[in-house]
């Protein structure tokens with residue numbers, strides 16, 4: 001059994017890892033950190049695990065972690081991760097980091113969006129942890145950087161269009177709507193329930209940090225062609241879930257045939273269990289909806305052609321805490337450990353939710 005540790009187990013992302021890993025048959029959870037709740041049972045912070053796990057939170061001391069674990073997830077804020085991860089790697093541990101600190105291959109966009117990096121030399125060692133794009137690299141990775149949740153939604157929506165040169169790579173607008181758990185377990189003034197509930201708050205219309213990783217990954221798919229994203233984020237009245245809607249325009253104003261776009265999506269996601277292309281003619285849920293993927297590792301994608309102004313609207317719904325972080329992290333872990341990729345991830349969510 002591979003021994004697994006989690007640094008940041010009291011947070012929402014770390015807590016989601018624990019919820020899924022408690023039911024993983026091929027690993028053993030041996031270490032979970034919280035500085036604030038050290039010595040307490042993990043169900044004090046993740047109450048649904050009462051009667052399911054007897055693990056207690058411990059302090060994140062490197063010697064203890066190195067002794068008890070083979071692979072560690074770091075589910076801590078960006079900037080904090082870059083102080084912890086190099087030490088874990090130096091101790092021979094495999095690491096899957098959920099923060100933004102190792103997602104970018106180049107230091108310039110990191111500095112632009114996040115400020116100075118204390119370990120820029122580690123960027124080239126990390127693999128972007130999106131299994132559908134980087135499965136082979138993840139297999140042998142020592143350090144995997146899990147995609148940002150809103151970035152993942154935008155990339156899943158756009159990848160087939162970019163890969164097949166169907167859209168203008170310099171004119172892409174992403175309108176992202178996200179639930180409250182995306183901002184973590186500690187309430188702030190803006191995330192306080194009476195302030196955030198019943199609102200659609202445009203909180204980052206320009207300059208969103210996920211822009212850099214979306215451009216990086218779509219740029220790779222476009223064989224290095226420059227990709228530019230105008231990304232705008234809205235906080236909506238959901239606890240979990242993201243809907244990313246991308247407004248794009250056909251390359252050279254030449255609208256592809258609808259059947260060719262359908263083929264592009266089907267081909268790109270062929271064999272990908274966790275990305276579902278939706279093409280339904282009838283019913284309430286014809287298009288991706290965060291309600292349908294809450295609690296699951298599925299991302300739903302689709303598109304429509306708007307002949308009125310010659311655009312393609314593509315979209316993706318996913319759960320920020322599962323396919324948007326802990327699920328992709330565990331999918332990557334399964335790949336790294338040579339396990340069945342779907343293990344512990346097949347739960348379809350709850351309906352109705």
Ligand SMILES: NC(=O)c1ccc[n+]([C@@H]2O[C@H](COP(=O)([O-])OP(=O)(O)OC[C@H]3O[C@@H](n4cnc5c(N)ncnc54)[C@H](OP(=O)(O)O)[C@@H]3O)[C@@H](O)[C@H]2O)c1
Nearest residue numbers: 008010011012013034035036075076077099182184185325
């Ligand atoms: N929430 C999401 O939907 C989501 C989606 C994608 C990615 N992520 C990323 O996942 C990471 C965690 O996010 P979150 O939403 O779970 O945040 P969170 O709920 O605020 O949790 C943060 C965790 O980090 C721990 N921590 C903070 N500073 C630390 C330090 N110096 N040393 C050790 N542990 C420390 C905290 O534990 P103690 O203070 O108890 O030690 C806590 O468990 C972030 O990088 C975030 O960007 C989150």
